[in-house]
Amino acid sequence: MKIKVNYFGRLAELAGTDSEQIALTAEPDSENLLKQLEEKHPLLKGQVSALAINGEILQKRIKLRAGDEADLFPPFAGG
Amino acid sequence: MKDVFIQGPIDPEMIAGSVAAHQKKKHIGAHHLFLGQVRADEMQGSRVKAIEYSAQKEIANRVIHEIREEAFERFELCCLHVYHSLGKVEAGSICFFVFVSSGHRHKSREALGFLVDAIKARAPIFGKEILEDGNHQWKTNK
Numbered sequence: 529m530k531i532k533v534n535y536f537g538r539l540a541e542l543a544g545t546d547s548e549q550i551a552l553t554a555e556p557d558s559e560n561l562l563k564q565l566e567e568k569h570p571l572l573k574g575q576v577s578a579l580a581i582n583g584e585i586l587q588k589r590i591k592l593r594a595g596d597e598a599d600l601f602p603p604f605a606g607g
Numbered sequence: 608m609k610d611v612f613i614q615g616p617i618d619p620e621m622i623a624g625s626v627a628a629h630q631k632k633k634h635i636g637a638h639h640l641f642l643g644q645v646r647a648d649e650m651q652g653s654r655v656k657a658i659e660y661s662a663q664k665e666i667a668n669r670v671i672h673e674i675r676e677e678a679f680e681r682f683e684l685c686c687l688h689v690y691h692s693l694g695k696v697e698a699g700s701i702c703f704f705v706f707v708s709s710g711h712r713h714k715s716r717e718a719l720g721f722l723v724d725a726i727k728a729r730a731p732i733f734g735k736e737i738l739e740d741g742n743h744q745w746k747t748n749k
Contacts, residue, residue: 536661536662536731536733537745538745580731585731599731601663602733604727605746605748606660606662606667606726606727606734606748
């Protein structure tokens with residue numbers, strides 16, 4: 529099952545890309561997605577401050593479906 | 608939903624024009640404005656030349672819309688405007704403009720503090736600080 533992942537701000541530098549398709553290897557949920565991304569890009573470990581799925585910032589673990597789009601954010605720094 | 612983002616710096620003429628445009632709203636007794644300006648901080652033996660802003664625009668616009676609604680519910684406001692830069696803004700230029708108007712100063716002053724803090728904390732906006740020596744680092748909010 530594939531989903532699209534977008535990296536914002538500093539995370540794009542740490543992942544070495546702005547965006548990529550990821551084939552989920554474990555039970556498809558938001559926690560496992562983060563775990564898989566941190567394994568693929570070890571520099572991301574501990575740097576992700578928020579995760580959004582299909583434009584909604586998550587407050588808790590959710591199940592993922594094929595075609596979902598994930599946004600990974602470092603700490604917000606507007607202003 | 609309103610798009611709060613402006614490409615590049617916010618023009619001071621636009622800010623003055625925005626104040627002038629409210630002169631016909633005669634129930635307003637107080638305006639409070641916040642103007643965020645890019646600061647030439649010294650770091651790593653160099654100095655910040657500019658900040659390049661990026662955002663998840665769809666989420667940021669929606670979050671700011673929700674914060675606006677909260678402000679209208681909590682404070683007695685006549686109007687409220689928010690603008691934020693995207694892309695490159697040189698040190699000394701304006702990158703964030705919040706404009707609150709009310710019948711009386713206490714409400715607009717309180718609302719302004721709430722809005723600035725909430726937008727900084729809750730909107731997915733990021734800033735890459737470009738240094739004079741060509742290096743960069745990522746802005747963090749204190």
